[in-house]
Structures are given as structure tokens and as C-alpha cells.
Amino acid sequence: MMSKRVLLVGRNAAVLSTLADALTRKGLVVQTTNRVEQASEGFDAADFDLIAFGRGVDESTNVRLKTDFIRQNADILFVDGLAPIIPLLVRQISIALAAETSGESILAQFSYQQPEIRISVYAACQLKIDLYQLDVVHSTRQQTLISEFIEAGSHTFSTAIAVNNKSSINFLVAEVNTHELAMIAL
Numbered sequence: 001m002m003s004k005r006v007l008l009v010g011r012n013a014a015v016l017s018t019l020a021d022a023l024t025r026k027g028l029v030v031q032t033t034n035r036v037e038q039a040s041e042g043f044d045a046a047d048f049d050l051i052a053f054g055r056g057v058d059e060s061t062n063v064r065l066k067t068d069f070i071r072q073n074a075d076i077l078f079v080d081g082l083a084p085i086i087p088l089l090v091r092q093i094s095i096a097l098a099a100e101t102s103g104e105s106i107l108a109q110f111s112y113q114q115p116e117i118r119i120s121v122y123a124a125c126q127l128k129i130d131l132y133q134l135d136v137v138h139s140t141r142q143q144t145l146i147s148e149f150i151e152a153g154s155h156t157f158s159t160a161i162a163v164n165n166k167s168s169i170n171f172l173v174a175e176v177n178t179h180e181l182a183m184i185a186l
Helices: 012-023 036-042 059-072 086-097
Strands: 004-009 029-033 050-053 079-080 107-113 116-121 125-135 140-150 154-159 167-176 180-185
Touching: 004 012, 004 036, 012 029, 012 086, 036 059, 050 059, 050 086, 059 079, 079 086, 086 167, 086 180, 107 167, 107 180, 116 125, 116 140, 116 167, 125 154, 140 154, 154 180
Parallel strands: 004 029, 004 050, 050 079
Antiparallel strands: 107 116, 116 154, 125 140, 125 167, 167 180
């Protein structure tokens, strides 16, 4: 079986390098570029299975690049990075590349208002909600808050989330059936 090929496009060279290393350890063939505006000129989407964009790629550039890459390869997959958190980005890319990923969304709604997490799902599923905290030197702390099987419908979970004041970025991430992610910035 041939390894999947991934192009990472982003502005932060350190995040690109660390993410590329993590994906390479998972058996993917990875190339990176921080020359965001020239990405579609410097790379051909026909050479890749997936192209992932960092959060530093503005919306208009993102749209233009996707249009250019689709012209090169109509079957290319795209991932827009949820956060500059390496384990989360690896998970996003892995889910997108997984052959068993269905096109049907299970997650209907995900919100947080202290102290309640609210989630609605269209079908019974395994739910996992993690708190990710990223500090100024890009060290990540992850804490699983909820991990359980839930039925279709709306659910409320009361949880006291201790936001670390030393963290520069805090996210709640919901994952259902290991193939769909949603994120809330705190």
C-alpha cells in the first residue's frame, strides 16, 4: 500500500516542522511550505492526497489556493487546521485521510457556557470531549473531560473547566465516533 502524501501550508515554520515530523512518524509522506501565497505555483495538487492549511492562512488566500489546487487535482482533500496544536492537527489529518470516513455528519451542535457543555447528535455515538491548552512556547496540555457513549439527541454535561492562565490558547474539542471533530475556542 502506498503511503498517503500530504502538503502542509502555513506561516509558522516551527509548527510546520513539528507537524511534519509527527505525520511522518505515522507513515505519511509530508512536504511543507511557508510560502503561502505561492503554494499553488510551487506545488502540484496531483502529487498529493491531502493539503492542510494552518490558521495563519487568511480566508481569501485559502479560497484562492483551494480553487487553484482543485484545478490541478479534482479529488484533492483539504483540511483547515483547527488550532496550532500538533496532536489535534494530526488527528484532523488522520480523520480526513481515513477511508472509512463517511460524508454524513453526526454532530449537530456543540457549545459551551460555563459550567455546561451542550452537544446534540443525530445518531447514537461514542463521544469524547478534550480540553487542549497551548502555552506561549507551544507546549500542549490535553485533558479528557468526557468519554462516553451517548444516544441521539441533545445532551448537557456540567463540568468545571479550569482555564490555565499560563496558556495562551484554550480549546474544547468534541470528537464523535473517531471520525468527526468540532472545536470551541475558550
